[in-house]
Amino acid sequence: MTQTQFGATLVSDQPSQKRNARRDTNSPNNEPSSTRFAVTTVPVPTPGSDEVFLKVHSASLNPVDVSIQKTGGLVDHYPAIIGGDIADEAVAKLGLASRTTTPGFNSTLLGDIPKNRSYGQAAMMPLVRTTAYLAMYYETPHGLGLQNPLGSLGAYTGTPSLVVGSSSTVSQYAIQFAKASGFNPIIATASTKHTEHLQVYPWTPSAILSSPAQSLTYVVNAISDGFNGESISRVVASKNLPQNKQFLRDQWANMGKLLSDGIVRPLSTLEVKPGGLAGIPVGLQRLEEGKVSGTKLMGHPQETGPGY
Numbered sequence: 001m002t003q004t005q006f007g008a009t010l011v012s013d014q015p016s017q018k019r020n021a022r023r024d025t026n027s028p029n030n031e032p033s034s035t036r037f038a039v040t041t042v043p044v045p046t047p048g049s050d051e052v053f054l055k056v057h058s059a060s061l062n063p064v065d066v067s068i069q070k071t072g073g074l075v076d077h078y079p080a081i082i083g084g085d086i087a088d089e090a091v092a093k094l095g096l097a098s099r100t101t102t103p104g105f106n107s108t109l110l111g112d113i114p115k116n117r118s119y120g121q122a123a124m125m126p127l128v129r130t131t132a133y134l135a136m137y138y139e140t141p142h143g144l145g146l147q148n149p150l151g152s153l154g155a156y157t158g159t160p161s162l163v164v165g166s167s168s169t170v171s172q173y174a175i176q177f178a179k180a181s182g183f184n185p186i187i188a189t190a191s192t193k194h195t196e197h198l199q200v201y202p203w204t205p206s207a208i209l210s211s212p213a214q215s216l217t218y219v220v221n222a223i224s225d226g227f228n229g230e231s232i233s234r235v236v237a238s239k240n241l242p243q244n245k246q247f248l249r250d251q252w253a254n255m256g257k258l259l260s261d262g263i264v265r266p267l268s269t270l271e272v273k274p275g276g277l278a279g280i281p282v283g284l285q286r287l288e289e290g291k292v293s294g295t296k297l298m299g300h301p302q303e304t305g306p307g308y
Contacts (some may be wrong), residue, residue: 001021035069035078037281039304040076042081052110054088058123059274061280061297066288087113087122109248111255118252122268123295124169129264130248132173135220136181138247142217143235146181146223150254150262154182165223166205167194167294172267174220175205180263183218194294269295276304 061083068074068082075082113122139145147155161178163171166188174284178186188200198205199276238244257262273279276299283297 011049035072037069037284038079039277040079042079054086056086056301057119058087059083059085059280059299060123060127060302061287061299062127063282063287064127066284069284084127085123085127087119109252111252114256114260117167117259117266120270120272120298120300123298124267124270125173125264128169129173130251131170131235132177132220132222133251134244134247135170135222136174136177138235138244142219142243146218149177149180150257153180153263156218157182157184159183159218160185160187160216161218162189162220163205164189164219164221166190166198168223169267169296171220171222173264174222176264178205178220187216191293215286270298271295272298272300277301278304 045053067081113119134143136144136146137148147259149155159182161183163174163178163186165171166175167190171188175186175188188198188205236244259266273283275282280299283292283299286292287297
C-alpha cells in the first residue's frame with residue numbers, strides 16, 4: 001500500500017502548466033500565472049543519508065510563505081509543500097519521538113525541545129530566532145559580528161542598543177539576545193498600540209519609543225527597509241546560503257541549551273488557526289492583507305478535519 005501524508009500544498013490552477021514546471025514562461029516576469037493552497041495527500045518521501053523524517057505537530061506562518069506563493073520563489077515544481085517553521089517528532093534516522101524544532105529537514109539543523117515547552121511554543125522560533133541570531137552574531141557583512149552569548153554572556157554590559165520594530169517576532173528575539181549580551185539600555189521602537197503588551201514580557205526593553213532619540217552604535221532593524229544610519233549587513237536566514245551553513249549548524253546544536261538556560265524564551269502572543277491545515281490559507285490571507293501585528297499565527301496539522 002502506498003503511504004501518503006497530508007500537506008498544505010501549493011498547486012497551480014493553470015491546466016497548461018506541467019507539475020514539474022517551476023514557472024509559466026508565458027506569464028509576465030516569468031512567474032506562475034495562478035497558484036493556490038490546497039489540503040491534499042502526497043507520497044511519503046524516503047529520507048536521504050543526511051535527512052530525517054518528521055511528524056509535524058505545529059507550524060507557524062511567515063510573510064515569506066505569502067511571497068513564495070505569489071512569486072514562485074524557492075519552488076521547483078508543483079504541487080509543492082512549503083513552510084519551514086515547524087516543531088515535530090523525528091520518527092526516522094534519529095529514533096522515535098525525539099522532540100525537535102527545525103527550520104528545515106536536514107539532520108544537522110535540528111534542535112531539542114525542552115520538556116517544559118510545547119510544540120506550539122517551539123514552532124514560533126526557528127526562522128525568526130535564527131534571523132535575529134544571524135543579524136547580531138554572525139560576522140560582517142552577514143551580521144553585526146558581536147560576541148556570542150553562548151560563550152560570552154554580558155560581553156556588552158553598559159553599551160546602548162536599538163531594536164527597530166519591537167512588535168515583530170524577529171525583534172523580540174533580538175531584544176532577548178541583546179539582554180543576554182548585556183546591552184543596556186536597550187531602546188526599542190514600536191507603535192503605541194503595542195506598548196502595553198510588550199511591557200509584560202520578561203525581556204521588556206529599557207524604553208519603548210515611537211522613534212529613537214539618541215546616538216547608537218548597534219542597531220537591529222527587524223521591520224523596515226528604511227533607516228537613517230549606516231547599514232553594514234542585510235540578513236538572509238537561509239540554510240542554503242554557503243556562508244550560513246556552518247554557523248547555523250553550530251547554533252542549532254545549542255538551541256536546546258538556549259531554551260533550557262533561559263537565554264531565549266518562546267513568545268506568548270500565539271494564535272492557533274482552527275481547522276489544522278485548512279486554516280493555514282486563512283492565516284496567510286491575513287498576513288497578506290497586513291492584518292497581523294504583535295502575534296504569531298500557528299497551524300496544528302494533526303487537527304485537520306476528516307473531510308480532507
